[in-house]
Amino acid sequence: VAGSRPAGDRDIRGCRRGPGAAGGEDVMRAVVAGGAGFLGSHLCERLLADGTEVVCMDSFLTGSPDNVSHLLGRPGFRLVECDVTGFVHVPGEVNLILHLASAASPADYLAYPIETLKVGSLGTLHLLGLAKEKGARFVLASTSEVYGDPLEHPQRETYWGNVNPVGPRSVYDEAKRFAESLTVAYRQTHGVDTGIARIFNTYGPRMRPFDGRAIPTFVRQALRGEPMTVTGDGRQTRSICYVDDTVEGILALAGRDVAGPVNIGNPGELTMTALAETIRDLAGSSSPIEYVARPADDPRVRRPDTTLAARCLGWHAGIDAAEGLRRTIGWFRAELERDGTDGTD
Numbered sequence: 001v002a003g004s005r006p007a008g009d010r011d012i013r014g015c016r017r018g019p020g021a022a023g024g025e026d027v028m029r030a031v032v033a034g035g036a037g038f039l040g041s042h043l044c045e046r047l048l049a050d051g052t053e054v055v056c057m058d059s060f061l062t063g064s065p066d067n068v069s070h071l072l073g074r075p076g077f078r079l080v081e082c083d084v085t086g087f088v089h090v091p092g093e094v095n096l097i098l099h100l101a102s103a104a105s106p107a108d109y110l111a112y113p114i115e116t117l118k119v120g121s122l123g124t125l126h127l128l129g130l131a132k133e134k135g136a137r138f139v140l141a142s143t144s145e146v147y148g149d150p151l152e153h154p155q156r157e158t159y160w161g162n163v164n165p166v167g168p169r170s171v172y173d174e175a176k177r178f179a180e181s182l183t184v185a186y187r188q189t190h191g192v193d194t195g196i197a198r199i200f201n202t203y204g205p206r207m208r209p210f211d212g213r214a215i216p217t218f219v220r221q222a223l224r225g226e227p228m229t230v231t232g233d234g235r236q237t238r239s240i241c242y243v244d245d246t247v248e249g250i251l252a253l254a255g256r257d258v259a260g261p262v263n264i265g266n267p268g269e270l271t272m273t274a275l276a277e278t279i280r281d282l283a284g285s286s287s288p289i290e291y292v293a294r295p296a297d298d299p300r301v302r303r304p305d306t307t308l309a310a311r312c313l314g315w316h317a318g319i320d321a322a323e324g325l326r327r328t329i330g331w332f333r334a335e336l337e338r339d340g341t342d343g344t345d
């Protein structure tokens with residue numbers, strides 16, 4: 001599954017380095033497409049902390065400049081409003097392109113179905129073209145959704161998936177499957193240095209309380225003392241990964257000569273009822289649990305096999321659910337208090 005090439009002149013981020021602005025000191029310069037979203041904003045922060053210059057490109061479809069406002073004015077950080085499905089141009093040297101641009105929550109991609117298909121296809125095409133032009137490494141943020149409702153459990157990268165190509169989730173799943181295929185084609189045809197991360201459910205600060213994903217929904221409901229709405233019978237499972245771990249996994253892939261796809265996720269598996277109960281306990285809430293209708297084609301199980309990530313990247317998730325959820329609940333509580341709201345949409 002994973003291809004590799006001999007390592008060249010690479011730093012810990014692993015990408016070929018370019019000359020600094022003064023022409024002497026080496027600096028890394030990364031483009032983070034979708035950098036003003038939840039996951040992208042954490043990546044921008046982490047890259048900057050490592051001394052990498054960051055061009056954050058975002059159309060603000062589902063993200064917001066607020067997610068990176070604390071980075072504005074930092075040396076080496078630029079925020080550019082740009083829809084990557086259109087013309088993409090970045091002056092100067094670029095060593096690394098991280099493609100995170102895409103609606104990601106089911107509520108978002110169902111609200112923006114065509115945009116989601118376009119960013120997975122045209123957006124990926126343009127960013128691969130940019131990588132080819134700049135000689136940059138390209139990393140695609142793919143997803144465990146490429147496995148669909150999996151018939152293999154846990155999911156290894158060799159599993160081809162069980163996706164309904166005309167179901168409601170297909171706009172996201174098939175966009176990512178196409179994006180993976182295009183990434184492989186650019187590697188094989190144009191020799192672009194590419195990597196594919198299949199990211200499993202990631203959570204943490206800066207998720208939007210109303211993005212429709214389970215964790216922000218449960219946390220918001222628990223903090224407001226409202227019924228916690230678990231879909232179906234609550235026995236379906238997910239494996240949740242704290243954002244700091246996912247960021248490290250993506251950067252480990254960015255820094256290695258590994259093509260992937262590589263699963264990036266935490267193999268700890270929870271039923272949805274257990275997840276809701278854990279959040280309720282950690283939030284000190286007495287919200288009741290209420291079972292509501294399950295969305296069409298919702299996967300019954302999801303758990304990454306992370307053997308390949310451990311072997312090729314030396315990476316595994318280190319933050320357990322209790323710790324990650326505690327941090328996330330703390331952030332949501334502070335946000336809701338800071339806004340002076342109770343989290344009402």
Ligand code: NAD
Pocket residue numbers: 033034035036037038039040057058059060061062063064082083084085099100101102103104105108119123141142143144198199200201202203
């Ligand atoms: P998000 O919605 O918070 O971030 C996505 C960002 O992409 C937003 O800022 C949005 O405005 C931007 N964007 C969308 N279309 C764009 C376009 N055409 N041009 C430029 N920017 C555009 O979602 P997220 O959870 O941070 O997910 C980021 C990426 O990681 C997505 O590609 C998603 O598919 C992938 N991923 C996330 C998870 C997860 O659990 N968070 C899991 C698997 C994969």
